[in-house]
Amino acid sequence: MSKGVLLVNLGSPDSTDPKDVKRYLGEFLMDERVIDVPYWARTLLVKGIVLNTRPKQSAAAYQKIWWDEGSPLIVLSERLQSKINENTSIPISLAMRYGTPNIHDGLKGLHDQGVDEVLLFPLYPQFAMATTETILVLAEELRKKYFPEMSFTNVPSFYNHPDYVRTLANSISEYLEGKKFEHLLFSYHGVPERHIRKSDITNSHCKIDGSCCKTPSTAHQFCYRHQCFETTRLVAETLGLKPNTYSVSFQSRLGFDPWLKPYTDRTIERFGKQGMKNLAIVTPAFVSDCLETLEEIAMEGQEIFHEVGGDQFHVVPCLNDREEWVKVLSRWIDEWAFQTVEA
Numbered sequence: 001m002s003k004g005v006l007l008v009n010l011g012s013p014d015s016t017d018p019k020d021v022k023r024y025l026g027e028f029l030m031d032e033r034v035i036d037v038p039y040w041a042r043t044l045l046v047k048g049i050v051l052n053t054r055p056k057q058s059a060a061a062y063q064k065i066w067w068d069e070g071s072p073l074i075v076l077s078e079r080l081q082s083k084i085n086e087n088t089s090i091p092i093s094l095a096m097r098y099g100t101p102n103i104h105d106g107l108k109g110l111h112d113q114g115v116d117e118v119l120l121f122p123l124y125p126q127f128a129m130a131t132t133e134t135i136l137v138l139a140e141e142l143r144k145k146y147f148p149e150m151s152f153t154n155v156p157s158f159y160n161h162p163d164y165v166r167t168l169a170n171s172i173s174e175y176l177e178g179k180k181f182e183h184l185l186f187s188y189h190g191v192p193e194r195h196i197r198k199s200d201i202t203n204s205h206c207k208i209d210g211s212c213c214k215t216p217s218t219a220h221q222f223c224y225r226h227q228c229f230e231t232t233r234l235v236a237e238t239l240g241l242k243p244n245t246y247s248v249s250f251q252s253r254l255g256f257d258p259w260l261k262p263y264t265d266r267t268i269e270r271f272g273k274q275g276m277k278n279l280a281i282v283t284p285a286f287v288s289d290c291l292e293t294l295e296e297i298a299m300e301g302q303e304i305f306h307e308v309g310g311d312q313f314h315v316v317p318c319l320n321d322r323e324e325w326v327k328v329l330s331r332w333i334d335e336w337a338f339q340t341v342e343a
């Protein structure tokens with residue numbers, strides 16, 4: 001058996017041309033685990049409405065953050081892959097759930113190197129149906145169809161793993177060292193509330209109220225909301241943050257259904273209106289900076305804060321390819337690859 005790793009991130013359009021953005025959004029939003037309504041309704045909504053208006057708007061947003069080398073999310077994921085490669089002898093491939101490089105080609109690349117045992121590594125700390133689950137489902141479909149001799153091991157969500165929590169806490173304290181801020185906002189990508197109920201394996205635990213996510217349950221293995229709260233609690237504990245100096249919010253909602261609350265944009269606005277002058281934000285649902293951190297938070301969020309009287313607005317960068325993170329990931333990979341099964 002020969003082992004290899006497939007790192008998987010979300011993906012980006014190939015360019016900021018509205019045609020490429022449309023193609024990418026079409027693939028992304030037609031995923032039944034992202035817009036989880038019946039096929040006919042998804043087609044009507046996505047192809048009939050969203051794809052006629054959103055690509056132009058999204059393309060303009062991508063233009064503001066695009067780098068000479070390409071999409072920040074992809075460039076940063078490639079840098080991470082290449083640094084992990086320097087730290088381990090195991091073949092490491094990189095794929096995106098949507099757009100390119102795709103999961104089929106990532107698996108083929110490993111297959112062509114003789115790999116038949118793959119560690120599937122979704123680059124998301126917290127589990128969500130729209131991220132981790134859709135990657136695992138598609139990879140399994142591709143395996144059955146094209147690579148039946150391969151076997152997979154899935155990396156579980158690592159929202160509470162001490163190595164991840166420590167690395168995130170270190171990156172926050174390092175970035176905010178010497179900076180003035182009254183509050184640290186943990187802003188996570190949102191999901192529709194319905195997604196939380198759908199992922200509830202007990203069918204009865206998640207009520208999205210004040211207490212369910214804090215009451216122990218087997219549902220939490222797949223509860224995005226619980227996992228966001230846990231990452232926050234553990235990082236705050238590690239940093240020694242006092243109660244009321246930090247909080248959680250959810251960003252990037254789409255459509256008219258209720259998404260997880262409180263919403264980040266409204267929270268930033270409320271803070272400013274209450275007289276807060278200096279705010280720091282961290283975005284732990286993303287391991288790589290992307291449109292949602294560089295544009296929605298660092299540009300739009302800052303604008304909202306300034307409009308309501310705020311002053312300093314500090315956005316902590318994602319873990320990206322920071323050395324401590326590369327070492328943690330390389331160690332996790334080596335631990336999997338070189339584990340010896342006790343007789």
Ligand SMILES: C=CC1=C(C)c2cc3[nH]c(cc4nc(cc5[nH]c(cc1n2)c(C)c5CCC(=O)O)C(CCC(=O)O)=C4C)c(C)c3C=C
Pocket residue numbers: 010011012013025034035054058071073124128130131189190191192195252254285286289290291292
């Ligand atoms: C934790 C990660 C993410 C979850 C959960 C998620 C859910 C989700 N997203 C949309 C709709 C859009 N997301 C968009 C961009 C985007 N989303 C994530 C991550 C999660 N999405 C990332 C990393 C990015 C940025 C990609 C990049 O290229 O930098 C977009 C496109 C941009 C835009 O028009 O705003 C859309 C649309 C839904 C519906 C959803 C459902 C649960």
Ligand SMILES: [Fe+2]
Pocket residue numbers: 205206207208211212213214223225226
């Ligand atoms: Fe819950």
Ligand SMILES: [Fe+2]
Pocket residue numbers: 189252
């Ligand atoms: Fe998203």
